[in-house]
Amino acid sequence: MALIDFQTALGRxxxxxxxxxxxxxxxxxxxxxxxxxxxxENAGFRFSVSIQRSWSIGRAAKSAxxxxxxxxxxxxxxxxxxxxxxxxxxxxxxxxxxxxxxDFIMGRLINPSHAHTVCQLEQATLRSSNGTNYFAAPDLFRxxxxxxxxxxxxxxxxxxxxxxxxxxLDSLQKHEPIPPLSPEVMTMxxxxxxxxxxRPASIDEVNLWDRLDTPVAxxxxxxxxxxQETFEILLNVGAVEYTT
Amino acid sequence: xxxxxxxxxxxxxxxxxxxPADLYRPGLIDFVEITPETICRQRGTGTTAEIEIxxxxxxxxxxTCGGLPIVVHxxxxxxxxxxxxxxxxxxxxxxxxxxxxxxxxxxxxxxQTIAGDDNSTxxxxxxxxxxxxxxxxEVVASRSAAILERYRVPFLLENPAHYFSDFPSDxxxxxxxxxxxxxxxxxxxxxxxxxHNLHCNAVNHxxxxxxxxxxxxxxxxxEIHIAGGSWRDGFWMDAHDGRVPGRVxxxxxxxxxLTPNTAGVVFELLDEHAVRLGAKAIEEELRRAREIWNLxxxx
Numbered sequence: 001m002a003l004i005d006f007q008t009a010l011g012r013x014x015x016x017x018x019x020x021x022x023x024x025x026x027x028x029x030x031x032x033x034x035x036x037x038x039x040x041e042n043a044g045f046r047f048s049v050s051i052q053r054s055w056s057i058g059r060a061a062k063s064a065x066x067x068x069x070x071x072x073x074x075x076x077x078x079x080x081x082x083x084x085x086x087x088x089x090x091x092x093x094x095x096x097x098x099x100x101x102x103d104f105i106m107g108r109l110i111n112p113s114h115a116h117t118v119c120q121l122e123q124a125t126l127r128s129s130n131g132t133n134y135f136a137a138p139d140l141f142r143x144x145x146x147x148x149x150x151x152x153x154x155x156x157x158x159x160x161x162x163x164x165x166x167x168x169l170d171s172l173q174k175h176e177p178i179p180p181l182s183p184e185v186m187t188m189x190x191x192x193x194x195x196x197x198x199r200p201a202s203i204d205e206v207n208l209w210d211r212l213d214t215p216v217a218x219x220x221x222x223x224x225x226x227x228q229e230t231f232e233i234l235l236n237v238g239a240v241e242y243t244t
Numbered sequence: 245x246x247x248x249x250x251x252x253x254x255x256x257x258x259x260x261x262x263x264p265a266d267l268y269r270p271g272l273i274d275f276v277e278i279t280p281e282t283i284c285r286q287r288g289t290g291t292t293a294e295i296e297i298x299x300x301x302x303x304x305x306x307x308t309c310g311g312l313p314i315v316v317h318x319x320x321x322x323x324x325x326x327x328x329x330x331x332x333x334x335x336x337x338x339x340x341x342x343x344x345x346x347x348x349x350x351x352x353x354x355x356q357t358i359a360g361d362d363n364s365t366x367x368x369x370x371x372x373x374x375x376x377x378x379x380x381x382e383v384v385a386s387r388s389a390a391i392l393e394r395y396r397v398p399f400l401l402e403n404p405a406h407y408f409s410d411f412p413s414d415x416x417x418x419x420x421x422x423x424x425x426x427x428x429x430x431x432x433x434x435x436x437x438x439x440h441n442l443h444c445n446a447v448n449h450x451x452x453x454x455x456x457x458x459x460x461x462x463x464x465x466x467e468i469h470i471a472g473g474s475w476r477d478g479f480w481m482d483a484h485d486g487r488v489p490g491r492v493x494x495x496x497x498x499x500x501x502l503t504p505n506t507a508g509v510v511f512e513l514l515d516e517h518a519v520r521l522g523a524k525a526i527e528e529e530l531r532r533a534r535e536i537w538n539l540x541x542x543x
Contacts, residue, residue: 001375001412002326003326003374003375003377003379003380003383004359006375006412007324007325007326007327007355007358007372008327008359010372011355011357011358011366011368011372012358014369014370014372015358015368015369024361025361035412038410039408039410042408042409042410043409044406044407044408044409044448044479045407045408047407047476047477047478047479048370048372048406048407048408050477051370051481052368055369055370056369059369087366089369090366090367090368091286091367092281092319092320092367093281093284093286093295095285095286096286096287096288096293
């Protein structure tokens with residue numbers, strides 16, 4: 001059996017044991033196919049799969065620790081299972097998958113909810129702290145071009161709190177009941193160029209952030225009433241970036 | 245380029261950032277084994293991934309290790325992956341060596357990535373063993389030779405622990421030991437003899453580890469690992485989670501006199517278990533290793 005075919009078959013089976021067709025595209029004869037099929041019943045194979053699964057769950061859990069801690073046990077388990085069953089959680093550098101895992105969780109949480117807020121917070125913190133290694137304030141001169149496209153900063157985030165943030169985080173840390181959802185929203189901006197990586201966002205900044213869910217030209221934004229000064233402030237801290 | 249060391253290093257211990265720095269002191273530890281990935285981050289994924297050394301982590305590691313010599317023990321190379329090895333790891337190691345030289349470096353004899361359907365690289369999530377075949381020997385030996393040329397220090401491959409009882413092999417190669425022998429003979433690389441991995445395989449597959457040592461190319465052994473493990477689901481697991489079992493100490497006493505080129509013995513421990521085990525227990529294991537080491541060298 002060619003090494004690459006054997007490794008591909010074994011690797012697929014360990015990554016996703018429920019793979020319906022793990023031998024697709026492989027150059028295996030009947031005997032080799034039977035061998036691979038039989039391997040699935042081997043106790044050592046099953047143990048290796050259980051280690052892989054346990055490590056993958058551990059890596060995923062570390063990458064979304066705070067968010068998972070706020071969820072009920074059964075929901076936490078369901079999300080982790082769904083994520084791992086898709087073949088994720090395998091990256092040794094688990095931070096590389098953390099952003100996608102938080103996206104995956106966020107898409108499955110009720111919005112608004114404290115769980116959704118904590119997920120936003122964890123992702124914004126991850127992005128902005130990561131961004132401190134790479135972010136440099138851009139040249140504002142490009143704003144003079146009305147065709148210039150602006151988008152959300154790749155290392156930035158906006159977090160909407162439906163309770164006083166300190167109180168919410170304190171109750172999570174102390175495993176105390178979390179406060180009820182408040183109709184008043186407090187919005188925090190996270191970006192790599194900010195002192196301590198975050199500060200409260202102004203209404204103008206929130207409006208611009210919400211508008212930039214896809215890139216928009218400077219001319220169009222000005223036409224809608226957004227302010228040049230807001231662009232400059234947010235570009236300087238990495239909350240907004242040029243997308244062309 | 246890949247010759248034996250003239251001066252044995254002695255007793256080593258992994259660099260674990262969460263442990264007290266004063267553990268890394270001459271007299272207790274003679275050299276430090278660094279897994280560079282623990283001071284790195286990955287940027288991007290798949291073929292565009294880069295592994296970057298985090299300068300602050302590198303500085304902390306250097307400060308902690310003081311003037312102790314270091315060796316590198318990598319985990320990300322995937323030297324046995326037929327489709328490709330991890331080029332990002334090697335690029336990182338180039339940078340690492342340029343700023344902090346190491347006496348030798350080592351990797352695990354196995355694979356942990358496969359090609360995806362679109363020919364991207366997929367991580368399996370756990371290292372897997374290689375079949376004992378001529379093709380596997382060719383793949384690993386040619387890469388090992390390239391690594392020797394690239395870094396100009398000894399390169400060691402570690403015998404893995406694995407749980408598969410029925411694995412493909414070519415009759416003329418035999419099994420794990422034949423695979424290791426073939427790779428070392430063809431490439432000139434050395435062996436990192438992990439006695440706890442050997443113990444795991446002996447317990448789980450039912451063979452005599454002392455007889456297995458006798459069959460190994462012992463003159464190629466340059467480093468020995470000892471470690472702890474634990475039972476899980478009926479298997480003795482290579483968990484690196486505690487003290488060294490009695491059987492592994494016996495294996496060390498047996499192996500050292502048979503491996504004249506062994507330059508260091510490392511007590512391996514994973515960072516997530518190190519703080520729980522504690523500095524006192526770690527020091528006790530290191531002292532016991534030194535006693536065996538000293539006894540061996542005095543003879």
